Amino acid sequence: MVTVKDLEKRPELFNPGHRACAGCGFPQAVRLVLKASKNPVVVSVATGCLEVTTTVFPQTSWGCSYIHNAFENAAATISGVEAAYRGLKRFGHLTDQKFHFIAFGGDGGTYDIGFQALSGALERGHNFLYVCYDNEAYANTGIQRSGATPKGASTTTTPAGKIGSGKNQFRKDLTAIAAAHRIPYAAQGSITHWKDLVAKAEKGLDVEGPAFLNILAPCRLSWGTAPEETIDLVRHAVDSCFWPLYEVEKGKWKLNYKPREKKSYIEWLKRQRRFRHLFNGRNKELLLELQAEVDRRWEELLEKCGAK
Amino acid sequence: MGSEVLAQKETRYRALSGNEAAAQAMRQIEPVVVAAYPITPQTEIVQLFSNFVSDGLVRTEFVPVESEHSALSAVVGAASSGVRAMTATSSNGLALMFEILNIASGLRLPIVMTVVNRALSAPINIHCDHGDTMGVRDAGWIQLYAENAQETYDNLIQAVRIAEHPAVRLPVMVAVDGFIVSHGIENVEMLDDQTVKTFIGTFQPDFSLLDPDHIVTIGPLVLQDSYFEIKRLQVEAVEAAYQVITEVGLDFEKVSGRCYQLVEEYRMEEAETAVVALGSTAGNFKEVVDQFQARGVPVGLLKLRVFRPFPAEQVRRALARCRAVAVMDRAHSLSGQGGPLFTEVKAALQGTGFPAGSMVNYVYGLGGREITLEMAQRVVEDLQKLAKGSEGDQVLPVNYLGLRE
Numbered sequence: 001m002v003t004v005k006d007l008e009k010r011p012e013l014f015n016p017g018h019r020a021c022a023g024c025g026f027p028q029a030v031r032l033v034l035k036a037s038k039n040p041v042v043v044s045v046a047t048g049c050l051e052v053t054t055t056v057f058p059q060t061s062w063g064c065s066y067i068h069n070a071f072e073n074a075a076a077t078i079s080g081v082e083a084a085y086r087g088l089k090r091f092g093h094l095t096d097q098k099f100h101f102i103a104f105g106g107d108g109g110t111y112d113i114g115f116q117a118l119s120g121a122l123e124r125g126h127n128f129l130y131v132c133y134d135n136e137a138y139a140n141t142g143i144q145r146s147g148a149t150p151k152g153a154s155t156t157t158t159p160a161g162k163i164g165s166g167k168n169q170f171r172k173d174l175t176a177i178a179a180a181h182r183i184p185y186a187a188q189g190s191i192t193h194w195k196d197l198v199a200k201a202e203k204g205l206d207v208e209g210p211a212f213l214n215i216l217a218p219c220r221l222s223w224g225t226a227p228e229e230t231i232d233l234v235r236h237a238v239d240s241c242f243w244p245l246y247e248v249e250k251g252k253w254k255l256n257y258k259p260r261e262k263k264s265y266i267e268w269l270k271r272q273r274r275f276r277h278l279f280n281g282r283n284k285e286l287l288l289e290l291q292a293e294v295d296r297r298w299e300e301l302l303e304k305c306g307a308k
Numbered sequence: 309m310g311s312e313v314l315a316q317k318e319t320r321y322r323a324l325s326g327n328e329a330a331a332q333a334m335r336q337i338e339p340v341v342v343a344a345y346p347i348t349p350q351t352e353i354v355q356l357f358s359n360f361v362s363d364g365l366v367r368t369e370f371v372p373v374e375s376e377h378s379a380l381s382a383v384v385g386a387a388s389s390g391v392r393a394m395t396a397t398s399s400n401g402l403a404l405m406f407e408i409l410n411i412a413s414g415l416r417l418p419i420v421m422t423v424v425n426r427a428l429s430a431p432i433n434i435h436c437d438h439g440d441t442m443g444v445r446d447a448g449w450i451q452l453y454a455e456n457a458q459e460t461y462d463n464l465i466q467a468v469r470i471a472e473h474p475a476v477r478l479p480v481m482v483a484v485d486g487f488i489v490s491h492g493i494e495n496v497e498m499l500d501d502q503t504v505k506t507f508i509g510t511f512q513p514d515f516s517l518l519d520p521d522h523i524v525t526i527g528p529l530v531l532q533d534s535y536f537e538i539k540r541l542q543v544e545a546v547e548a549a550y551q552v553i554t555e556v557g558l559d560f561e562k563v564s565g566r567c568y569q570l571v572e573e574y575r576m577e578e579a580e581t582a583v584v585a586l587g588s589t590a591g592n593f594k595e596v597v598d599q600f601q602a603r604g605v606p607v608g609l610l611k612l613r614v615f616r617p618f619p620a621e622q623v624r625r626a627l628a629r630c631r632a633v634a635v636m637d638r639a640h641s642l643s644g645q646g647g648p649l650f651t652e653v654k655a656a657l658q659g660t661g662f663p664a665g666s667m668v669n670y671v672y673g674l675g676g677r678e679i680t681l682e683m684a685q686r687v688v689e690d691l692q693k694l695a696k697g698s699e700g701d702q703v704l705p706v707n708y709l710g711l712r713e
């Protein structure tokens with residue numbers, strides 16, 4: 001496992017001065033993933049907050065080669081870059097040059113609109129790491145629901161109202177869906193468990209073939225929390241088993257972290273403005289249902305990982 | 309036909325369909341990346357090219373993507389990596405690419421794509437019309453239209469040089485009439501592989517994602533302060549393209565003996581009336597122009613090889629002596645003023661004193677409806693009435709040719 005000292009020595013490919021909000025989760029995610037690289041990196045970034053806050057012309061935060069194509073095609077774009085690399089080798093160029101190919105997308109660009117391109121690229125077996133920074137909403141366009149938004153969250157397209165109690169559906173389990181492509185490596189990480197995250201990014205970059213890494217990275221505007229709470233909220237999400245840390249390596253499921261004491265998911269919800277309406281006394285049953293689903297998915301995961 | 313046979317036969321003339329001619333051109337261009345998705349009538353190009361890959365006749369990395377959107381997205385990624393990258397599509401596939409068409413041109417990537425023209429849905433239809441390429445006429449791509457398989461082959465090879473010219477750096481689409489050209493077999497004269505390689509040269513990219521010594525940020529967010537200027541630069545590139553397309557055409561004539569310009573004037577020397585057409589329909593009108601000229605009727609044909617950028621100056625010059633013009637549109641438009649080619653020709657002639665009433669439009673061939681020689685003859689007859697002025701008012705400004713009404 002890496003140490004802070006190790007990380008310090010590694011080149012900084014994601015530079016300060018970007019325009020992400022104070023308390024935004026993805027800068028840590030991106031920085032840590034890039035710290036896992038050993039070779040020159042090419043990143044493909046989907047439209048979204050990461051893209052708009054890091055490349056306001058004529059400035060860029062990226063200390064590696066970067067391409068933004070569109071919202072739904074980060075995976076297809078990196079497929080083309082990786083294909084160019086393979087093609088060039090076949091033509092006798094770049095013979096000794098190694099690269100890492102990484103695609104970054106928000107949950108909207110990954111779970112929803114970019115899902116097909118992601119699935120296609122995973123199935124085709126390109127040698128790349130796809131990283132989803134999951135802030136559980138379309139933050140860039142003003143906090144609309146996504147396939148990653150937890151049930152009960154109030155967003156601007158699932159607003160809590162006189163009869164509505166936020167999003168009506170449970171979130172899509174994208175990490176498991178990615179793993180179901182039988183790719184060499186799929187994992188879930190978090191910015192709080194940074195050693196684990198860097199190790200996962202290293203594995204994802206080292207394996208031959210596609211890898212998928214899903215990272216919980218809060219958006220404090222969407223979640224309705226104070227900037228200084230971000231890290232603690234992620235820790236709470238992990239400790240409540242809502243965001244378990246696990247990996248699927250060559251089809252083998254492995255749990256990377258089991259909280260000594262499982263924290264309440266309901267308490268996690270209570271800390272965020274997007275769930276405030278659930279605590280008005282009229283949603284007690286819904287709250288229990290939400291807690292029960294988190295528990296059910298956790299048990300299922302323990303089973304898959306043989307960690308019961 | 310096995311790809312082995314196609315690639316190694318000695319003679320320069322081969323019986324090739326338009327799709328085979330396109331695939332052969334791609335084989336000789338040998339791009340580093342091809343990403344494509346099948347759709348009738350383009351599918352054959354993808355299949356033939358896959359054979360070339362499988363038989364080791366090209367070193368190309370072929371990416372069989374899961375959609376046309378991803379095809380062009382991957383090609384954008386590849387072209388940004390400093391390599392030649394190509395694709396091909398038709399109709400709904402082109403429509404699905406629309407978002408990325410604009411990104412490819414906005415990023416100034418010299419991508420070359422064959423578009424085998426097919427009607428857009430709905431109703432779903434697999435046959436030829438120009439609704440697809442006309443629908444993307446302002447996506448920032450240069451558009452060349454081929455009359456036959458030979459021109460498909462020749463245009464594709466020239467497209468590489470046009471797209472990659474430092475003053476242009478824009479993507480080029482080569483439009484080919486679905487089935488009529490794509491599936492019709494003709495004698496095509498191919499250049500030998502080495503001549504093509506020498507003609508296109510090596511690609512010298514301005515930037516590459518795969519150059520670790522010169523890292524780049526491609527596709528940044530550009531707001532009110534610079535977006536407009538960047539778009540203006542694109543227009544400059546399009547303007548430079550007139551000259552470049554002409555020069556590349558002259559160079560191509562040196563190696564092939566075949567002459568290519570922005571427009572082709574067919575028997576226009578003495579013409580007092582003219583038909584303006586794109587693609588395979590020009591072939592119908594060449595035949596009909598011959599028939600009428602044999603009878604002493606001074607009618608000619610103006611074929612546009614290039615639709616984007618629009619060769620307005622060449623159109624004005626070619627039609628300067630004419631008294632009546634018929635413009636053939638294989639696409640319709642809700643402009644209320646006729647099809648897209650018609651409105652462009654009208655705009656080009658604006659201010660030249662050409663009487664507006666002497667320009668007529670024929671929308672024809674939608675969804676693959678056949679255009680017969682009889683229909684083409686009717687157009688020329690209408691034109692003569694218009695030119696005389698006597699019965700000209702019987703001809704409507706916009707006509708539907710071959711439509712059951």
Ligand SMILES: Cc1ncc(C[n+]2csc(CCOP(=O)(O)OP(=O)(O)O)c2C)c(N)n1
Binds near residue numbers: 050071106109139140
């Ligand atoms: C095809 C297309 N549809 C919609 C948009 C508008 N849009 C831009 S970013 C975005 C949401 C991004 O959400 P997510 O992927 O979760 O990333 P985040 O903004 O949260 O970082 C949307 C809807 C777009 N740019 N392109």
